[in-house]
Amino acid sequence: MTHDGYAAAYRQSLDDPDTFWRTAAERIEWITPPTTILDSSNPPLYRWFTGATLNTCFNALDRHVRDGRGEQPALIHDSPVTGTQQTITYAGLLGRVATFAGALASLGVGSGDRVVIYMPMVPEAVVAMLACARLGAIHSVVFGGFAPAELAARIEDAQPKVVVAASCGIEPTRVVEYKPMLDAALDRSSHKPESVIVFQREQARAAVGERDTDWEEMDWDELVSDAEPADCVEVAATDPLYVLYTSGTTGRPKGIVRDNGGHAVALRWSMDNIYGINPGDVWFTASDVGWVVGHSYIVYAPLLSGATTVLYEGKPVGTPDAGAFWRLIAEHKVRAMFTAPTAYRAIKRDDPNGELMREHDLSSLDTVFLAGERLDPDTYEWATSMLGVPVVDNWWQTETGWPIASNLRGLEPMPLKPGSPSVAVPGYAVAILDESGAPLPAGQEGAICLKLPMPPGTLPTLWGDDQRYVDGYLSTFPGYYVSGDGGLVDEDGYLYVMGRTDDILNVAGHRLSTGSIEAALAGHPDVAECAVIGVADELKGQVPRGLVVLKGGIDGTGAEGERICRELVQRVRDEVGAVAALRQVDIVAALPKTRSGKILRKTMRELADGRTPVVPGTIEDASVLDTLAPVLRKSN
Numbered sequence: 001m002t003h004d005g006y007a008a009a010y011r012q013s014l015d016d017p018d019t020f021w022r023t024a025a026e027r028i029e030w031i032t033p034p035t036t037i038l039d040s041s042n043p044p045l046y047r048w049f050t051g052a053t054l055n056t057c058f059n060a061l062d063r064h065v066r067d068g069r070g071e072q073p074a075l076i077h078d079s080p081v082t083g084t085q086q087t088i089t090y091a092g093l094l095g096r097v098a099t100f101a102g103a104l105a106s107l108g109v110g111s112g113d114r115v116v117i118y119m120p121m122v123p124e125a126v127v128a129m130l131a132c133a134r135l136g137a138i139h140s141v142v143f144g145g146f147a148p149a150e151l152a153a154r155i156e157d158a159q160p161k162v163v164v165a166a167s168c169g170i171e172p173t174r175v176v177e178y179k180p181m182l183d184a185a186l187d188r189s190s191h192k193p194e195s196v197i198v199f200q201r202e203q204a205r206a207a208v209g210e211r212d213t214d215w216e217e218m219d220w221d222e223l224v225s226d227a228e229p230a231d232c233v234e235v236a237a238t239d240p241l242y243v244l245y246t247s248g249t250t251g252r253p254k255g256i257v258r259d260n261g262g263h264a265v266a267l268r269w270s271m272d273n274i275y276g277i278n279p280g281d282v283w284f285t286a287s288d289v290g291w292v293v294g295h296s297y298i299v300y301a302p303l304l305s306g307a308t309t310v311l312y313e314g315k316p317v318g319t320p321d322a323g324a325f326w327r328l329i330a331e332h333k334v335r336a337m338f339t340a341p342t343a344y345r346a347i348k349r350d351d352p353n354g355e356l357m358r359e360h361d362l363s364s365l366d367t368v369f370l371a372g373e374r375l376d377p378d379t380y381e382w383a384t385s386m387l388g389v390p391v392v393d394n395w396w397q398t399e400t401g402w403p404i405a406s407n408l409r410g411l412e413p414m415p416l417k418p419g420s421p422s423v424a425v426p427g428y429a430v431a432i433l434d435e436s437g438a439p440l441p442a443g444q445e446g447a448i449c450l451k452l453p454m455p456p457g458t459l460p461t462l463w464g465d466d467q468r469y470v471d472g473y474l475s476t477f478p479g480y481y482v483s484g485d486g487g488l489v490d491e492d493g494y495l496y497v498m499g500r501t502d503d504i505l506n507v508a509g510h511r512l513s514t515g516s517i518e519a520a521l522a523g524h525p526d527v528a529e530c531a532v533i534g535v536a537d538e539l540k541g542q543v544p545r546g547l548v549v550l551k552g553g554i555d556g557t558g559a560e561g562e563r564i565c566r567e568l569v570q571r572v573r574d575e576v577g578a579v580a581a582l583r584q585v586d587i588v589a590a591l592p593k594t595r596s597g598k599i600l601r602k603t604m605r606e607l608a609d610g611r612t613p614v615v616p617g618t619i620e621d622a623s624v625l626d627t628l629a630p631v632l633r634k635s636n
């Protein structure tokens with residue numbers, strides 16, 4: 001197979017990264033253009049475009065208005081849960097962002113200050129993000145499905161000067177009030193912000209400024225009504241644009257840092273080279289602004305590229321039905337869409353023959369992109385045959401911020417292979433390593449690693465903790481970043497991602513930590529110890545299951561046991577959030593462990609998934625597994 005366009009670009013990106021990324025950087029407007037491209041002065045930490053300056057918001061909005069795109073829609077908010085739609089032009093969005101930036105500045109927010117944003121899929125979430133970028137402040141968006149403990153952990157670590165929240169989010173079956181959750185999170189957190197801004201939604205207005213608090217509370221509308229628009233602030237390419245927390249294996253989330261310069265260059269490059277999207281195209285990403293897919297491909301990449309982005313406040317099914325995506329594509333003339341495979345599995349379950357699809361004119365649609373979890377061949381085949389357009393898997397993580405592996409639809413489309421996100425994207429030197437760190441030949445499965453340095457846009461470090469970054473990602477195999485996924489590369493250079501090699505869960509494309517769910521279970525007064533494992537699920541890819549050992553003397557059988565299990569499920573909803581989707585908790589006599597006390601989650605996972613478990617020789621008491629096997633093999 002020859003892929004000249006791709007092959008040449010890929011080779012240059014690794015052999016001569018300075019030339020490759022200098023050229024890509026020409027498509028961003030700088031205040032001080034870069035002279036240094038790759039800064040290797042402090043390995044294993046690398047920086048891009050050191051010494052250059054810019055403003056990300058300027059590149060996402062002002063520049064397009066100046067260049068004549070002012071009247072083009074920048075953002076279409078399509079919200080079946082409220083029955084509303086709103087189209088905001090580039091000029092309109094710029095006006096709102098500059099005004100809200102002025103409002104933030106009036107509260108003392110400036111370069112380097114953190115602002116936590118806890119909002120659902122409303123335009124104001126995008127406005128708040130871009131307003132931070134305009135001021136050089138660092139936003140940290142927390143997914144609305146997270147409950148107080150998760151929100152508190154992020155506030156504690158990010159230490160925001162201001163928190164911006166909406167009064168509520170709207171799920172198909174209920175209105176989720178955010179303010180009580182924010183209040184609970186702030187009560188738990190030792191860090192208190194100076195101000196809390198609440199965007200009021202009529203579905204559930206929040207009480208603002210009525211409690212006696214150490215911080216000032218105010219309504220978004222009132223604050224904005226007196227604000228003077230603010231200009232863009234010059235920031236260093238290496239200054240952080242945002243911190244996005246993601247789940248590790250422990251309960252403590254990791255603050256992924258994204259810089260301004262590398263991010264703008266990489267995302268702009270990805271939009272046409274990977275996704276084939278050009279200025280003026282309509283692009284629809286069904287995710288959430290609280291996840292990395294939302295940051296990169298609902299907000300920044302389409303706007304940096306002068307495209308129109310659709311912000312969808314709804315679900316793939318149930319708002320009102322499995323035809324929701326098709327209505328959106330037809331109504332807004334969407335050229336390409338991006339979501340998680342789970343969404344397509346949900347549509348397939350409700351409308352297996354695609355009847356709702358045929359009710360809509362999908363002629364504008366060129367391509368469907370899927371990421372966030374493994375794209376199983378069944379879903380791939382179904383979507384391809386139903387839609388008749390390429391269905392393109394792409395593999396990446398919060399840490400990288402943009403695809404590591406994809407079929408590059410703009411640069412050079414290649415044949416698609418079911419089960420594979422295709423090839424390494426220029427800039428990423430993907431290597432499959434064995435346990436000793438030696439590269440494995442084609443076809444053999446090992447740890448998927450990226451040879452350092454990684455390209456622009458990828459994380460330079462973890463927020464406030466270089467050492468945790470080095471220890472967690474860069475120390476296992478010196479010179480490489482460890483992705484945490486296992487997989488292989490075939491003879492054609494196509495990557496196959498088999499799944500996480502650690503205990504991170506992926507539930508409906510949402511990344512969750514076993515540690516934080518375990519912490520919620522362990523906080524129950526009757527629980528002595530517990531473990532959470534992710535088991536295979538037809539719709540969500542994976543769902544968590546809890547196994548708990550009760551304290552001595554507590555009856556774990558009959559009605560008493562059922563009560564405890566119900567309370568445990570509720571605790572996880574209240575602490576982590578409903579999105580954890582923990583429905584099954586079993587009370588067991590003991591958990592399998594190694595002699596050094598490590599719980600054998602992987603062995604339990606294999607048993608639960610009906611596979612033959614690999615039992616380590618270091619197991620303390622193998623009979624525990626025999627007792628557990630029937631429990632694990634039974635599902636609710």
Ligand code: COA
Nearest residue numbers: 144145171176286287293340342343346372508509578579
């Ligand atoms: N705020 C508050 N609660 C939320 C929420 C949010 N933003 N998002 C989800 N939840 C709640 C849901 O209401 C649900 O609550 P329930 O247990 O009371 O019903 C729970 O969290 C689980 O939600 P979800 O994962 O959405 O499962 P579901 O069974 O309701 O729907 C799908 C299944 C497939 C339709 C849904 O998971 C989906 O849309 N997946 C796409 C995933 C995606 O876009 N991932 C982003 C990565 S690219």
Ligand code: AMP
Nearest residue numbers: 371372373374394395396397398497511
């Ligand atoms: P997140 O950081 O939330 O984007 O989650 C990243 C993790 O999701 C990866 O490490 C993978 O385990 C999984 N993932 C994301 N995209 C894919 C994909 N296309 N194929 C397989 N796994 C994926």
